[in-house]
Amino acid sequence: MSSNTLISNINKHIQENFWLYIISILCVLTGIILGIYSVKYMGQSERNDLLNYLANFVDPSNTKGISYKAIFLQSVKNNLPVIVFLWFLGLTIIGMPIVIIVDLLKGFTVGFTFSFMISGLGKSGIGIAILGVLPQNIIYIPCIVFASVASMEFSIMLLKNKFSKQWTSSISGRIVNYSVLFIIIIVLLFIGIIIESYIAPYFVKNLINSMGSVTK
Template identity: 30%
Template sequence: MQNIQRFLLKQLKDQSTVYLFVLILFIMGVIFGAIIVNSMSITQKEDLYYYLNLFFGQVSDGKLASSFEMFKQSFFHNTKYVGLMWLLGISIIGLPIIFIMLFLKGMVVGFTVGFLVNQMKWGGFLLSFVSVLPQNLLLIPVFLIMSASAISFSFKLIRQLFVKKFHDQPFRMFAGYAVTFSCLIAVILLAAMLEAYVSPILMRGTIDFIYK
């Protein structure tokens, strides 16, 4: 575990400029998601809030899918998302798609939190805290690290192909890139466990507190 921490800290130090860029891009996505909430019509908000209340009713009654099913869905969804970013980094031409994917992740987070707070005020803030925050404390760094690593790897490949003075070893480059992906999969596993086994319990208690 300490080796993984040292490796990730070294990655962060070596790619600080790229990390700053992806962080700003993600924050822009969050802000854009919140703006979308404010631009929705009253009818759209009411329709969405109606379905949200149905979901809250299912959570309160314990009618959600089994924790194991939720775990599988969360783990495979996020693994495929990060895996696609990883492959796009190898392709070089996939750089713009990485930017879009990271921006969309930020937008989803911003929209989710923004809508809950907009419709339910302090209750929405509490729900955001227990339903969105736990797993995203792990997942957001995963997406930021994967995006930065994919961008950096693409730039290294470009320099390897077109700049004669750049002589980094391809195998070492790819090995470091693969190790980063493997470490992030382990973090996604923990995040999926939180989302499947912890968040529903916290949500159920919060919903009961708000509505009862």
């Protein structure tokens, strides 16, 4: 498949599911905003615990023994099940409300992480957040949005077919195409996982070492 054909198919998919994309993007953005504001209203005890963890994380003496493999495995554990879960929801007919919740939670996680790093570390936290959180989420968020739309689209299709009693043998072919689409999304997701596991920690480590100590 040529790049022009791929771009054409993506544009067609966006046009055909425009409102589903709007819903998914708005849910992610809403989650980000909620995550940002949740930091402001955290209890002092929880805030202190997280600040102590964050201070330990950005201690220059702790950056020499970074286990990239451990980060990779944790990143896979955190992200791959989400995509698989979205795939499953698309097959359940009634999965659309849960897909929306998944989008909200993903946005909340990103917003909370950014906000807390900046709130806890001040100007230093901006650089750490940009290098340590932003790069992989440039991949993760589009993957989540695309997977969410595909899941909702397939769920709606199944629902329409069920009510119109158009269940045929062709449904198995559609499930195969639907699953192949998610395999492509997973491949793209692993680009973000590699960035999070091997590239972002390298830049964060160098930033922390160059700052010596991180203070607000």
